[in-house]
Amino acid sequence: MDKISAATGAVGAALIPINTSDRPLGLVVSAGVAELMDRYIKEGWYEHDRRDRGIPRLLSTGITVDQDHTSPEEMRRSRFYNDLLGRCGFRWFAGVAFDAGEDNLYLAIQRSPKQGPFRPAEQRRLLALRPSLTSAATVGRELGFVRALGISDAFEMMETAALLVDRDGRVVSTNKVADKLVGGQLRIVNRHLIADDRNAASALRQLIERAIVNADAGATMMPPVAVARPGRRALAVYAVPLSGVVRDVLAAVRAIVVIRDLEECSMSPEAHVRNLFSLTSAEAKLATRVASGEHLEFAADALGIAYQTARNQMQAIFAKTDTHRQAEIVALFARLQGARPLHGQSA
Numbered sequence: 477m478d479k480i481s482a483a484t485g486a487v488g489a490a491l492i493p494i495n496t497s498d499r500p501l502g503l504v505v506s507a508g509v510a511e512l513m514d515r516y517i518k519e520g521w522y523e524h525d526r527r528d529r530g531i532p533r534l535l536s537t538g539i540t541v542d543q544d545h546t547s548p549e550e551m552r553r554s555r556f557y558n559d560l561l562g563r564c565g566f567r568w569f570a571g572v573a574f575d576a577g578e579d580n581l582y583l584a585i586q587r588s589p590k591q592g593p594f595r596p597a598e599q600r601r602l603l604a605l606r607p608s609l610t611s612a613a614t615v616g617r618e619l620g621f622v623r624a625l626g627i628s629d630a631f632e633m634m635e636t637a638a639l640l641v642d643r644d645g646r647v648v649s650t651n652k653v654a655d656k657l658v659g660g661q662l663r664i665v666n667r668h669l670i671a672d673d674r675n676a677a678s679a680l681r682q683l684i685e686r687a688i689v690n691a692d693a694g695a696t697m698m699p700p701v702a703v704a705r706p707g708r709r710a711l712a713v714y715a716v717p718l719s720g721v722v723r724d725v726l727a728a729v730r731a732i733v734v735i736r737d738l739e740e741c742s743m744s745p746e747a748h749v750r751n752l753f754s755l756t757s758a759e760a761k762l763a764t765r766v767a768s769g770e771h772l773e774f775a776a777d778a779l780g781i782a783y784q785t786a787r788n789q790m791q792a793i794f795a796k797t798d799t800h801r802q803a804e805i806v807a808l809f810a811r812l813q814g815a816r817p818l819h820g821q822s823a
Contacts, residue, residue, distance in 0.1 A: 477489040477490075477491075477504070477506040477583070478506050480583070480585065481508060481586075484598060485591055486508075486591065487509060487566065487586050487587060487588055488505070488507065488510075489505075489506050489508075489585045489586065490503055490505040490506070490509055490513050490583075490584050490586075491504040491505075491581050491583060491584075492522075492581065493580070493581055494531060494573070494580040494582060496522055496523060496525070498579070499517065500517055500689065503517065509566075509586050511564055512561070512564040515560060516560065519560070521556065524556065525556065526546060526554055526556040526557070527556075527584075529545040529546070530542075534582060535573060538572065539570060539599055539602055540571045541568070541571075541593060541594045541599060542593060543593055565588055565589075566586050566587065566588055567587065567588060568588075568594065569584055570584075571583065571585075572585070572602050572603065573606070574606050574609040575610055576610070583605075583609060628640055628651045631651060631653070631732075631734065632652055632653055635653055636653060636734060636735075636736070637650075637653040637654035637656075637658075637736075638650070638651050638653070638732055638735075639651075639654050639664075639669060639732070639735075640731075640733075641669075641684060641715075641729070641732070642728055642729060642730055643688055643730045645681070645684050646667040646668060647667050647733075648667075648729060649729075657735050657737060658735075660705065661673065661704065661705050661711075662703045662711055669713075669733060676703050679798075680701045680703070680713060683698060683700075683701050683713065683715045684715045684731065684733065686715070687717045687731035687733075688717070688730045698714075699796060699797050700712040700713055700714045700736075700752055700753075701713045702808055702811040702812045703811070704810075705739075708739050709737075709738035709739045709812065710738055711736070712752055713733060713734070713735050714733070714736070715731050715733050716732050716733075717731050718730060718731055736752075746761060747760070748812060749764065749809065753796045753797050754796055755792075755793065755796055758781075758789060759789050759792055759793050762775055762776075762781075762790065763797075763805060763809075764809070765778065766790070766802055766806075768806075769806060772786055772787070772790060773786075793805070
């Protein structure tokens with residue numbers, strides 16, 4: 477992209493998905509437009525991109541420029557051209573369409589006001605780049621998939637089940653440990669990981685969706701979903717977003733799903749929940765007692781802490797376990813332990 481920008485007298489370029497919902501997933505940008513594209517995503521301009529009016533022409537001819545869809549007067553009045561482009565020192569662009577596997581992208585080449593618009597002769601030269609862009613994108617997509625497979629293999633070496641999922645939540649690869657665990661209450665149907673239990677199925681779908689759209693893999697890990705198994709401890713399912721060289725608009729894999737078999741863990745219930753949900757020791761002790769159906773006031777007395785302290789700890793427990801009341805804690809811990817939840821417990 478740097479070479480294309482230099483050859484066309486532009487500041488920089490970015491690879492942008494034609495589908496607006498794919499744009500926050502991790503754009504590939506050159507250094508010259510990094511600030512511009514950062515604002516483009518963080519401030520939500522990708523949802524109101526005035527240049528999207530040129531997409532029909534982009535799809536039919538392979539290229540679009542500002543002159544195709546915006547008059548000079550509209551540029552003077554447009555917030556997109558002034559509040560975004562103008563503040564970052566840009567004005568003109570050319571978009572060149574190409575395919576990367578199942579994805580439709582375009583290379584957005586950005587120019588400053590001084591560099592001026594792309595002339596017809598320049599547009600014809602840019603069109604000649606389309607086959608090369610498609611080839612480069614295909615290679616980049618395959619390299620990202622190979623790197624993701626390497627992560628999956630690393631989990632296998634640690635005897636941990638792992639599945640790779642794409643932007644639509646479809647399973648594109650599983651390691652051998654996962655193949656042994658998946659089946660029964662947790663299955664792959666039509667390339668999607670599902671749970672038989674309705675509540676677990678809904679929570680699992682939301683977990684994977686959140687991992688796919690979460691571009692910050694360094695963020696706090698989301699609580700796992702417990703998939704109950706009759707007479708056995710649950711399977712704990714995590715979903716982790718991929719980042720860096722493995723995750724961008726060219727990547728076929730968006731997240732990795734990790735499954736832990738709690739039947740194979742010899743930890744105490746308290747240690748289980750502490751590790752699964754990143755609870756402190758004090759929070760794990762309180763959560764274990766509350767999950768048994770014990771009233772919060774009695775649990776606080778037994779642990780030798782003030783009732784208000786217990787209330788504060790419960791708020792942290794709710795946040796970390798993605799629950800909202802005691803009954804949900806009871807049901808969650810029952811699934812983890814492979815037991816039936818206690819009935820008649822109040823929040």
